[in-house]
Amino acid sequence: MTKKNSLSRRDVLKSILVGSVALQFLPVFGQEASTAPSLKGNIRHSVSKWCFKYPLDEFCKEVKKIGIESVEMVGPEKWPVIYKNGLKCAIGNFPDLSPERGLNNPLWHERLIHDYLEVIPLAAKAGVEKLICYSGNKTGLSDEQGMENCRKALSKILPLAEKNNVILAMELIGTDLPDYQCSNIEWGKALCDNLQSDSFKLLYDIPHMYSTGADVNDDIKKYHKYIAHYQIAGAPKRCEPDISKGLDCRQILQAIVSTGYKGYVAQEYWPAKELGRIERLSECIAFCDV
DSSP states (O other): OOOOOOOOHHHHHHHHHHHHHHHTTOOOOOSOOOOOTTSOSSSEEEEEGGGOOSOHHHHHHHHHHTTOOEEESOOGGGHHHHHHTTOBOSSBOOTTOOSSSOTTOGGGHHHHHHHHHHHHHHHHHHTOOEEEEOOOBOTTOOHHHHHHHHHHHHHHHHHHHHHTTOEEEEEEOOTTSTTBSOOSHHHHHHHHHHHOOTTEEEEEEHHHHHHTTOOHHHHHHHHGGGEEEEEEOOSSTTOOGGGOSSSOHHHHHHHHHHTTOOSEEEEOOOOSSTTOOHHHHHHHHHHHOO
16 A cells, blocks of 8 residues: 655656656675564564554654565665664655556556656665555456556566566555555456566555455465565554454465465555554554564
8 A cells, every 4th residue: 555646747757857867876685684683584674664653764764673675665865864773765656656546557658668667677676675666547448458457567567677687576465555456466467367477466455455355374375476565554444453343464474475476565554653653563563574
């Protein structure tokens, strides 16, 4: 899940330019951030920044203390701040991306193709291994036509992603966006199979898929090779995972670990407190550290 950006296309290009200049001064990150001694190390913890209203630099300093290795869902202009603090960005985005206006609609192809071709080399230079992408809303499209439109757009993007070892991860979104095309893992799997590229996989948002009635544990066990990234929150209403009444977050995380997954799992919940206290985030990390 991502918070919708309202920045203009001019802002997109400006952010890319700023990020490009700033990334010239990033060191080469050959080592991963170390896991806090109090954590088991089976889960690599990340957090989506948009959920928390702290200044980024302050937020990075605080989350690193509690064993989080990544701050995600931010664009190129912010990656230097994250890396300056010894963290990574597990999955990046950039302004003007919208779940509703995605790769299934030719109306957006020119813009999206141009922007991904700009951002992918920046991501590679910064060590950002994944970028989010969206199917878009159906707006009357059949599943077959939406998939074909996605294939056409991605076929122009993925060669550069492959060259730069960057993965585009399409988010699975559930009932929050009832017209969204990539709303079940079978459709996402079919698109992966159609593209046959190691640089295209899925972002499995656990509460989104739970909201559709999917058997999350079964999805993970059957389709884990198609999944590049996980985001977690509790249910109902995308609550903190340690107070979830609707789904067993620890059981789901144990299923993820059992598949041999070595990537990140991101906390992406609505904080109960307005500012999203770091203390509660620390408790959620401890709860999810299976």
